[in-house]
Amino acid sequence: MASMRIDEIVGRLGGELLGAPDTLIRALAPLESAGPEDISFLANPKYRKQLDTTAAAAVIVSGGLTPPSGKTYIVCESPYLYFARVAQLLHPESLPVPGVAASASVQSVIPASTCVEAGAHIAESVVLGEHVFVGAGTVVGRGVRIGKGTRLHANVTIYADCEIGSDCRIHSGAVIGADGFGYAREKDGRWVKIPQSGRVVIGNEVEIGANTTIDRGAMDDTVIADGVKLDNQIQIAHNVKIGAMTAIAGCVGIAGSTRIGARCMIGGQAGIIGHLDITDDVVVSAGTLVTKSIRKPGVYTANLPLQPHGDWVREFSHLRHLDAMAARIRELEKRLDKGDTSS
Amino acid sequence: MASMRIDEIVGRLGGELLGAPDTLIRALAPLESAGPEDISFLANPKYRKQLDTTAAAAVIVSGGLTPPSGKTYIVCESPYLYFARVAQLLHPESLPVPGVAASASVQSVIPASTCVEAGAHIAESVVLGEHVFVGAGTVVGRGVRIGKGTRLHANVTIYADCEIGSDCRIHSGAVIGADGFGYAREKDGRWVKIPQSGRVVIGNEVEIGANTTIDRGAMDDTVIADGVKLDNQIQIAHNVKIGAMTAIAGCVGIAGSTRIGARCMIGGQAGIIGHLDITDDVVVSAGTLVTKSIRKPGVYTANLPLQPHGDWVREFSHLRHLDAMAARIRELEKRLDKGDTSS
């Protein structure tokens, strides 16, 4: 890890420096655990008191705040964003070293800048941009196209004919372009497979988490727009379209042909059924099942309050009788309206 | 992709041809996006109006319907099923080219018709039928048996001693035969592993999606019957039995020793707890947790209505007080019965 003077950081990233310009920063840490060579940040005013006690060498704070004196600060508009940029300065990513490992198997002409690790397999007719990284054990199918600077970590699988943009990052175990789940049913229950003849098309600067799966389309393509961020273990079915900069947390499932707009945020373990239309700027809470299209931006939720098991048994037994409960309220209202107060 | 005259299609698949027998079909497409070389289908009468405006070269329709004249139609009993068969004609699957890649590692005697791609590993005592395909990076454990025509895509893992039938298709990242989750608990909380000595036994014409996991049994086997279709990221625990032609959508979890009948359909992200018995022809809705056995065919559901977050907060706060609400209704009924109308 590099270390850096704080005036050099401000020189590169902007913001106003309060305090000692020669403060040396070696690492990043949260306010409560930071030590005398760490930089920290205060994004949420709720934690303002930690400024009095933190041992951090410097703290990134927002403009509105008057921080306790005697410490070093960087004042900026968005401390968390600034912190992310400092983290990138202190943890610069090394360019992969070009070269093809002896045990890799490459059946296409690839740029000399490509790094192909041990046991990776690049099939025929693959087209790669400059500085692509193909991790150990990763398999790139026939006819795949990948833009410059994209990194496929170890043991990724890309099926034939898929397209991936530039500066993407795909984590281990991800599977891009497997067949969508499409069958027609015979009268006797047997399933007839519908060939999944579409592709997966992924834009630029997309990150895809470990063991996430994105199925190829049937007829049409499955499309992931620029800047989308997908966490681990997400399942995206055939013909789904996801708009630019949408972020999806772990374990989410999205069923076939659903369209999700731009800048949406989908919470962990949420599910979205098929053939829906979710507009831009929608936020779906964790664990929520989306069963209808969403036409208006906003936050949407459907999950249950956690309860001690005994309380849950007592309260939730009534869920089976809500209809009867509603009927009894109506009956009471009628009786009161009629003045029927005796049995 | 092949192209084909429509009279040739009808010659092979049956149905009644209305219109020009020399109509050339190159591709398949939905009614609204089909072009003049595409064939489309109308399965749902709701979309009948699209017949007037579609640019499709031909449309597959059902018998009851009188379609607009001047176009070419195939009339048949089940348009979607027919469409699937046309798709198979236009996208014929190529037989894998026999041969073992130089970087593959094969420790068993396998048929000359086997295709083993780069970096795949076939351990000792493996028995393969004809025309098996083993994708790049796929690992087939000791003693595994696989029937004819089965395809294991890249980076699949099959643990020792499992059996897979013929004409199966297993997608990348699937893991068949890992240990079931079985432990006995010591008084102090430590877990003692129960050896998982059973196998996974998979029938014929089974399709298994990307990153789906099927654990081996403890003592007994885990069994997947003929014609079962499993989507991506499904978890099937030890000793589960799944009946013929059951289809399971993505992200479903099925806990240990549960039995599922034939021709069931389980929606995405559904969960089924352990030691249950689900009869034939049961449909479970997406996101539903099945917590008891199901003895009668039918559709079963347990999920929550999606709401704007504010509505959800307001309505769902009452879920913690349903018992009190029920008590208050009872009290009101008593008071009315008694004629107690004053405070």
Add this chain to the structure above:
Amino acid sequence: MASMRIDEIVGRLGGELLGAPDTLIRALAPLESAGPEDISFLANPKYRKQLDTTAAAAVIVSGGLTPPSGKTYIVCESPYLYFARVAQLLHPESLPVPGVAASASVQSVIPASTCVEAGAHIAESVVLGEHVFVGAGTVVGRGVRIGKGTRLHANVTIYADCEIGSDCRIHSGAVIGADGFGYAREKDGRWVKIPQSGRVVIGNEVEIGANTTIDRGAMDDTVIADGVKLDNQIQIAHNVKIGAMTAIAGCVGIAGSTRIGARCMIGGQAGIIGHLDITDDVVVSAGTLVTKSIRKPGVYTANLPLQPHGDWVREFSHLRHLDAMAARIRELEKRLDKGDTSS
């Protein structure tokens, strides 16, 4: 599989032997399917009647019980735990055969006792204890440390710098140490990646199921304590800490920075949102979303009763109107209090 006389079993594991000491045991089976060479167990008194009809050669029972005469029994304190130990005797695990497969790629100095299967890749600066097993296609990143006796099954991926203790077992498709899902957001919606500079640190005797993912920390580490057991397809986000001997069933998702205590049991498909604190000895039911910290040991639940679809439609329509229902009850109470019984 070994076979063993029952007096030898009791000699090794303790307990009281009732019946023929030369009873030969070949296998383990449940009471209802056991044959004359099988040993079975009775852990739940509910199944006591099966003792009369079982064909088992011997049954492990608890002390309180007087079993039917004429059969062979082992009497002990905890039959299920005893059964697990018998299973381990009858299914002894073979030590992996030391050696490095020709197609493996090893860039570190490793003990002669290591077993590295075909196509596995061990990067530079890796430190392994004795008798580590690295399955086919598995990738061990730069600087990883792994304790003695740990087994990585086929197609596992360990990212750089992670630490794994001794006697662990990691199943196929598991990914340890991929980047956590951490970004700061620009005003225009673009995501700026926060480098994930922490590690994953895993204790001793941890088992990790197939396709489970554990992300590396951002700044700090993600920590899995000794004796933790994780089933398949679990997602553990960055900076999570899991206490000793906690067991987590399949498909669970745990969001970032959450701490889980020791000896917890988390049911299948449960979800735990980020930044929570779950104390020791907490049990979370299957399918439950944990949305707040849990300070008291006990069982916690939040899931819905399964219903036939028609009942669900009828009852759950009221969930959108609970607030109105509560208001109507209040109004009825007011009217009764006032004596307002006429319309």
